[in-house]
Amino acid sequence: MAAPALFPPPPMDEGSSGPPAPAPATLDLAPPPQDPEPPLLRRRPPVRVTSEFDSERRLFSHRFSCRVLDGLAKLRLRVSHAAGGGGIAWCPPDFALLARNFSVVVDPASRGAVLRGAADLAGSLRLRASHNTKEQQGEVSVTANLGDSPCKIELSSLVPPNGLPKATFFFPKGEVSLKEKILDEGDRILSVNGLVKSHVLNGVCTAVYSDNAMNIKYRYKDDEISFIPSISLPSNSLSFAFKRQLTPSDKLSYWYNFDTNYWGAIYKHKENKHLKWKAGYESDNRLGYASLWVGDAGGSTKEVPLKAKVHFTLKVPQDNVQNSVVLVQVKKRWDF
Secondary structure, eight states: OOOOOOOOOOOOOTTOOSSOOOOOOOOOOSOOOOOOOOOHHHHSOOEEEEEEEETTTTEEEEEEEEEETTTTEEEEEEEEEEEETTEEEEEEEEEEEEESSEEEEEETTTTEEEEEEEEEOSTTEEEEEEEETTTTEEEEEEEEEOTTSSOEEEEEEEESOOSSOEEEEEETTEEEEEEEEEOTTSOEEEEEEEEEEEEETTEEEEEEEETTEEEEEEEEEOSSEEEEEEEEETTTEEEEEEEEEEETTEEEEEEEETTTOOEEEEEEEEEETTEEEEEEEETTTTEEEEEEEESOSSSOGGGSGGGEEEEEEEEEESSOGGGOEEEEEEEEEEEO
């Protein structure tokens, strides 16, 4: 078998004792090609249009919104018009610029605007302010965290001031506020309001004190039953609510007021996330009703099919069945 042929080594320059030096790399100093700038219509921010219709008020509402300033703020325009027997009545639109720490809402109908702003000051202080240009009145508040504890205190006052500032102390299980109150006779007194929550017997007890009246409510809830008794003092008005989860899709609710003997009952059925109905009765209004939701009632319009939600309600007065009405509410969203 013949030996394989060997290729001769590359020639070497005279006087060289090593391998040949590599050729010097050429530097390409030309800038890389840039894509052409997209047209203006392609650079515009996405626009969201949400339309709503309420048959009870015969009102159409359209809301246009888009992100501006590289997504730091939202620009919103709201237009409403009512459909009546005399034709279409347009309502003046309102404009709004909404950001995280600043917002402006302009209402041409009242020829006024509401400005709100917030800022973090040195340390753990936070400043919030609002101003109504038509009423020529605003409010300023300062909130301070008390060290590393979850408690904080807030001082707020009207601008221009109309008395002592309001002081509120927040703690993990409630809050207590102290403010100046003007009586009908013109006298000024200090009013104390508060709210306290606490876990009692596998439930939550909430006590609310305001204007010399207190409401105490206890809420017990497990996977199947909710029981909510409450009492108001000093009127001693007692009421309770009872809810029973019959199946994962069915729930029955009942409430009763011992002071007025008014009661109500509601039966709810949830077929799936986007379809549910309920029927109930209210003795204080002597009214029976039934409702049907197509689309997630409590969710965003973006998540429902076709980005639309429809709500039908049938109201049947007990004293006059012939005056029964069917109400329709529609909400639809478009993204451009």
